[in-house]
Amino acid sequence: MQVRQLKLVNFRNYKNLEVTFSPRYNLIYGNNGMGKTNLIEAIFVLALTKSFRGSLDKVLIMNDEKSLTIEGVISSLINTNYQITISNEGKKVKINDNNVKKLSDYISRITVILFSSLDLRMIKDTPSVRRKNLNIDISSMDNCYLKLLSNYNKLLKQRNIYLKSMNINSNTDNDYLEVVTDKLIDIGLEINKYRTDFINKINENISNIYKKITCEKGLCIEYISSFTNNTKEELKNNFKKVFQRDIILGKTQIGVHHDDLNFKLNGFNLRDYGSEGQQKNAIISYKLAEIEFFKEKNNDEPILILDDLFSELDNEKINNLLNILDENIQTFITTTNIDIVDEKIKEQSKKIVVENGKIKEEL
Ligand SMILES: Nc1ncnc2c1ncn2[C@@H]1O[C@H](COP(=O)(O)OP(=O)(O)OP(=O)(O)O)[C@@H](O)[C@H]1O
Numbered sequence: 001m002q003v004r005q006l007k008l009v010n011f012r013n014y015k016n017l018e019v020t021f022s023p024r025y026n027l028i029y030g031n032n033g034m035g036k037t038n039l040i041e042a043i044f045v046l047a048l049t050k051s052f053r054g055s056l057d058k059v060l061i062m063n064d065e066k067s068l069t070i071e072g073v074i075s076s077l078i079n080t081n082y083q084i085t086i087s088n089e090g091k092k093v094k095i096n097d098n099n100v101k102k103l104s105d106y107i108s109r110i111t112v113i114l115f116s117s118l119d120l121r122m123i124k125d126t127p128s129v130r131r132k133n134l135n136i137d138i139s140s141m142d143n144c145y146l147k148l149l150s151n152y153n154k155l156l157k158q159r160n161i162y163l164k165s166m167n168i169n170s171n172t173d174n175d176y177l178e179v180v181t182d183k184l185i186d187i188g189l190e191i192n193k194y195r196t197d198f199i200n201k202i203n204e205n206i207s208n209i210y211k212k213i214t215c216e217k218g219l220c221i222e223y224i225s226s227f228t229n230n231t232k233e234e235l236k237n238n239f240k241k242v243f244q245r246d247i248i249l250g251k252t253q254i255g256v257h258h259d260d261l262n263f264k265l266n267g268f269n270l271r272d273y274g275s276e277g278q279q280k281n282a283i284i285s286y287k288l289a290e291i292e293f294f295k296e297k298n299n300d301e302p303i304l305i306l307d308d309l310f311s312e313l314d315n316e317k318i319n320n321l322l323n324i325l326d327e328n329i330q331t332f333i334t335t336t337n338i339d340i341v342d343e344k345i346k347e348q349s350k351k352i353v354v355e356n357g358k359i360k361e362e363l
């Protein structure tokens with residue numbers, strides 16, 4: 001799948017922009033603060049209805065304006081027009097000019113795999129940030145997963161509220177808690193399966209990709225979950241064991257909301273042992289491995305966005321990396337320094353110069 005055209009109105013520092021992209025490489029360059037990341041962020045927002053930068057929606061609207069619109073033509077088997085409008089009143093999405101009422105029916109139709117330096121959070125930050133990233137990655141490919149997550153979170157909230165009420169009022173109904181726990185375990189097991197399958201698939205390719213970039217062997221991802229390799233009955237027992245403490249804490253101590261991930265290089269956790277470069281290469285290998293997962297699952301190619309990937313990587317790694325990019329995948333590369341980009345890629349790229357929210361296109 002590819003973004004063929006993009007129109008922006010009042011998106012960040014873009015007042016009015018219309019741009020067409022190459023189905024292969026798009027090289028977006030310009031000085032710091034000009035709007036390179038904003039441009040690729042717009043593609044991400046069009047796909048997932050929110051920013052990868054964690055910004056509030058209102059920050060995406062151009063200062064002193066009331067609403068923004070992003071419109072894009074995505075070509076897959078056929079061309080489809082997607083549109084999102086964000087204002088004080090919330091978000092509205094359309095596909096081919098028809099309103100789509102639920103965001104969950106809109107998300108995951110456009111699949112974007114994006115690398116930015118913020119992704120280092122996946123290694124450095126807290127488990128909750130890693131889970132959030134993992135959730136975005138899986139749900140951007142499959143909206144059934146998104147619905148499961150939303151159901152799980154609703155049940156978890158209900159269970160925690162009920163636990164708190166049990167702490168205050170001992171006259172409560174254990175049956176209700178059992179029903180909620182039962183459902184939480186069922187949905188948790190489904191989420192666990194999604195995550196296990198996803199990580200297994202990533203692990204089939206990640207080590208090879210990492211080796212091609214860095215010449216080092218032995219990268220894998222470890223998925224840690226209290227639900228892995230447990231039957232429903234075993235989990236019910238485990239919930240019972242911690243039930244009294246759940247009530248005291250007013251919180252559910254077991255569940256996929258505590259899952260975590262580790263990036264391991266030959267058994268060593270990159271969070272503790274890895275250099276910045278190793279961490280960055282591990283993340284980019286993860287992203288490229290995701291492409292394979294998506295291709296098999298959807299019989300189509302995702303859109304690949306590499307935001308400022310080249311800062312901090314040495315030239316050899318950059319070239320190794322560019323050489324393994326699949327030339328059939330539409331790829332966006334942003335950089336402040338176009339000289340760093342391989343001549344072969346430059347020749348095949350549409351070059352877009354960004355200057356203060358305006359662009360100049362060169363073929
Ligand atoms: N809501 C907004 N309204 C107007 N301008 C905005 C808004 N949000 C961000 N900007 C402007 O966008 C610019 C930053 O754009 P962007 O992050 O795309 O830069 P960049 O070209 O990627 O730079 P770098 O090379 O440093 O990563 C800043 O000048 C900022 O003031």
Ligand SMILES: [Mg+2]
Pocket residue numbers: 036037038308
């Ligand atoms: Mg940037």
